[in-house]
Amino acid sequence: MTPAARYASAIDILDQIFDGASAEKTLTNWARKNRFAGSKDRAALRDIVFDCLRCKRSYQYHAGQSGGRGAVLGHVLGNGLKPNDIFSGEGYAPTTLSDAETRAIQTNDSDDIATIYDVPDWVLPMLQESLGNGLIDNLKAIQSRAPIDLRVNMAKTNIKQAQAMLARDDLSTELVDGVKTALRLSKQTRKIPQTDAYKDGQIELQDAGSQQVVLDLPLQDAKTVLDYCAGGGGKSLAMAALAPDASIDAYDKHNDRLGDLSTRAMRAGVDVNILSQDPVLEYKKYDIVVLDVPCSGTGAWRRNPDGKWKLTLDDLDAVTQTQSEILQNAPSLVTNGGRIAYITCSLLNVENTAQVSAFLAKNTRFALEFERKYHLTGAGDGFYLAILKNESILDEI
Ligand SMILES: C[S@@+](CC[C@H](N)C(=O)[O-])C[C@H]1O[C@@H](n2cnc3c(N)ncnc32)[C@H](O)[C@@H]1O
Numbered sequence: 495m496t497p498a499a500r501y502a503s504a505i506d507i508l509d510q511i512f513d514g515a516s517a518e519k520t521l522t523n524w525a526r527k528n529r530f531a532g533s534k535d536r537a538a539l540r541d542i543v544f545d546c547l548r549c550k551r552s553y554q555y556h557a558g559q560s561g562g563r564g565a566v567l568g569h570v571l572g573n574g575l576k577p578n579d580i581f582s583g584e585g586y587a588p589t590t591l592s593d594a595e596t597r598a599i600q601t602n603d604s605d606d607i608a609t610i611y612d613v614p615d616w617v618l619p620m621l622q623e624s625l626g627n628g629l630i631d632n633l634k635a636i637q638s639r640a641p642i643d644l645r646v647n648m649a650k651t652n653i654k655q656a657q658a659m660l661a662r663d664d665l666s667t668e669l670v671d672g673v674k675t676a677l678r679l680s681k682q683t684r685k686i687p688q689t690d691a692y693k694d695g696q697i698e699l700q701d702a703g704s705q706q707v708v709l710d711l712p713l714q715d716a717k718t719v720l721d722y723c724a725g726g727g728g729k730s731l732a733m734a735a736l737a738p739d740a741s742i743d744a745y746d747k748h749n750d751r752l753g754d755l756s757t758r759a760m761r762a763g764v765d766v767n768i769l770s771q772d773p774v775l776e777y778k779k780y781d782i783v784v785l786d787v788p789c790s791g792t793g794a795w796r797r798n799p800d801g802k803w804k805l806t807l808d809d810l811d812a813v814t815q816t817q818s819e820i821l822q823n824a825p826s827l828v829t830n831g832g833r834i835a836y837i838t839c840s841l842l843n844v845e846n847t848a849q850v851s852a853f854l855a856k857n858t859r860f861a862l863e864f865e866r867k868y869h870l871t872g873a874g875d876g877f878y879l880a881i882l883k884n885e886s887i888l889d890e891i
Contacts, residue, residue, distance in 0.1 A: 495535045496601050498580045498587030501566050503528070504542040505588055508562030517547060517800040537684065541639075542761040545569055546797035548637050551612045558598025563588070571599065610636050614709065616807060617842075621792070624843045632841065633868035640796045642679040643874060644671065644686070647802075649735040649764050651691075653677065659691040673709065673873045675732070676702040695761035697778050703793070703874025704839075707868045710866060710879055711835050713737040716781040720745065720827060721772060723786045723820065727755035729764065732783070734764035744782070745769040772822050783824050787817045787839040789845050793868070793876025814845055821853045826862065833863065834882040839875060841867075845877035859886045 495503075499554050510520045520544065525536050546553060546565040553568020554560050570580050578598070583590040604610055609620045611633035621793065625632050640671070644667065646656040657677060665683060670676035677697070691697045708729055713736055715720070721730040724744035734742045744766050745868045746752050752768055758790070759766045773780075790810055817838070824834050836843050836853075846867070854860060864881040 495531060495539075496585065496587070497538075498582060499585065500535060500539050500542060501524055501570065501580050501587045502586055504546065504569075505562040505566050507539070507543050508546055508565050511543075511562065511800060512575060514804075516544065533684075535865065536664045540592070542566070543567060544639070544799060547779070547803070548639075548796060549565045549612050550562045550799075550803060551609050552604070552637075552699075555604050555609050556600050556693065559595060567591075567595075567599070583851060588607050603858045605634075608849045612696055614803065614805070617792070620842050620844065624841050624846075625869070628758060629873060632869055632876065633870045634797075636802070637680070638796060640701070640875070642686070643702040643705070644679070645675050645705050645732055645735075646677060647696050647698065647731075647735050647762050647764075649738060649762060650676060650694070651696045656691055658695050659786055660689060663689040663691070665689065670702045670873050673702045673706045675679070675705050675709065675736075676700075676873070678702065693761075695758075695763055698728070698731060698758070698762070700732065701794075701797075701874040703717050703868050703870075703872065703877050704728060705732060706868060707837055707877050707879050708732040708736065710864070711782065711784070712833060712864075712881065713740060713782070716740050718780045718829075719743070719782045719784065720767075720780040721784045722773075722824070722827070723784075723785070723788065724755070725746075725751045725786070726753060727758060729784060729786055730755065730766045731758060731762055732766060734766050736760065737812060738764070739779075741765075741767065743767045743769050743773065743778075747772070773827060778827065779832070780827055780830045781829055782835055783832070784835045784837065785820055785824055787820050787836040789817065789840040790842060791839055792841040793839040793870070793878075796870070797875065810842075810844070814849065817845060817849050818852060820851060825857055828884045830884055830886045832884050833888075834860070834884075836880045836882060837877075840878060841869070841876045846880070850880045850882070857882075861885050 507520050511517050550565050554564040556571050557564040557567035581588045581591045600885050608615050646653050666680040667677040670678050717741045719740050721744045724730050724746045730744040791801050860882045863883040868877040870876050
């Protein structure tokens, strides 16, 4: 495909996404219907589409028009290309720009922060309140592509050996400051699942921020751990590798999400017990109950930029309601002296500090032992962690 043909396909794909379709599904459907496109074309197209989603608002502002065409024209301008070289109307290229379209192109930047840094108006005040002086740097990070990070499985190898093994597959990696389990790929690649290190369970794909959260968990004191919102099981596997003597149970209300966790655990050489029944119903108790709750995903917006534009205030209300319900259920799962680890990949106080304050007000036998906000200016994506300790000595009657 020529660069212009890729841009033309990006316009179609973006229009479908802006109409409500999922970004991943639309790209997959496009690849299915356009089998002539090779892996390089698919990768380049995906990059254009995701760049346009991350910077939709500023691109459309510079283009002076909306829709997929506006976002793509903004991408062309932002990358220093000549619009008429791409919008040439030749072959599979996008149609030529009309005079009105050419006149609408903005040469000056907007003076509106939400436009410059690509966020919906309604979220900006909440981000401002939560991030304070870190607002602009975090927003800039959300506009950029996320690095590809690997978690080295300490149950099987160490950083140096994993790095050497990846080098044999021509992949160069670097260490990530402050995250002793992480390696960052020097160049973007999609071939991780084909590497020997991956096939042998020595590495997993996992954002360094997510790894840092797990490293901050007080696992050294725990004999029993419950990952109550285990999802794909990324954190269960990371915990099992770091705490081989602890028994790790994984549960998710949506059971199907745990689908390939046992295969991944086997590949990693670690034990994770998958629960099919909610442990709340079985009166089980754990030293650590990890609540990696559903959230707005604001901390991971650079990986899921579509979510940035699709999130609504109603969604946020619904997700905060779910978070407080999950938190309210958790105390019955915790041993005396045990802990709840409340985690979100959100940057918003309403999902983080506010939830924890509300929980502590209602559950006076718990105390806040540790709290950390992980920003996108740090090791990886944005996260929040609060460790809530059950200070009771006797069981409640
Ligand atoms: C942020 S994701 C978990 C990601 C996962 N821990 C990981 O590291 O890959 C949140 C998970 O919570 C689950 N969930 C939603 N409501 C729940 C509930 N009421 N109880 C337990 N899990 C729930 C969702 O199915 C989803 O898989």
